[in-house]
Amino acid sequence: xxxxxxxxxxxxxxxxxxxxxxxxxxxxxxxxxxxxxxxxxxxxxxxxxxxxxxxxxxxxxxxxxxxxxxxxxxxxxxxxxxxxxxxxxxxxxxxxx
Numbered sequence: 001x002x003x004x005x006x007x008x009x010x011x012x013x014x015x016x017x018x019x020x021x022x023x024x025x026x027x028x029x030x031x032x033x034x035x036x037x038x039x040x041x042x043x044x045x046x047x048x049x050x051x052x053x054x055x056x057x058x059x060x061x062x063x064x065x066x067x068x069x070x071x072x073x074x075x076x077x078x079x080x081x082x083x084x085x086x087x088x089x090x091x092x093x094x095x096x097x
Contacts, residue, residue, distance in 0.1 A: 011079040020082070031078035033071050040085055 013020050022035055033051075037044040051062055051071070062081055065072045073081070 011076070011083055013079065015079075016082070016086070025075075027072060029075055030065070030072040031075065032073075036073065036078060036081070039082060 033044050033047050037047045
């Protein structure tokens with residue numbers, strides 16, 4: 001891998017279309033499960049299932065940090081996860097009615 005390839009893999013919030021809804025992080029540099037769920041318009045349980053199912057594999061999808069009862073995901077990991085989820089086929093959205 002060359003330096004140019006590594007640089008091109010960095011994802012920034014400006015790369016998303018439509019833009020991300022999150023304006024300010026609760027914990028700078030990290031995303032909470034609630035923030036990821038709100039961004040994807042799915043339940044927090046859906047995000048937790050994705051993390052749990054992927055952690056049972058040898059290569060987890062997200063590197064998480066558990067602080068007390070909170071689960072945090074670094075900006076880099078979260079943005080890659082959001083991009084992958086947006087590019088996958090549409091999921092059923094959470095109905096708040």
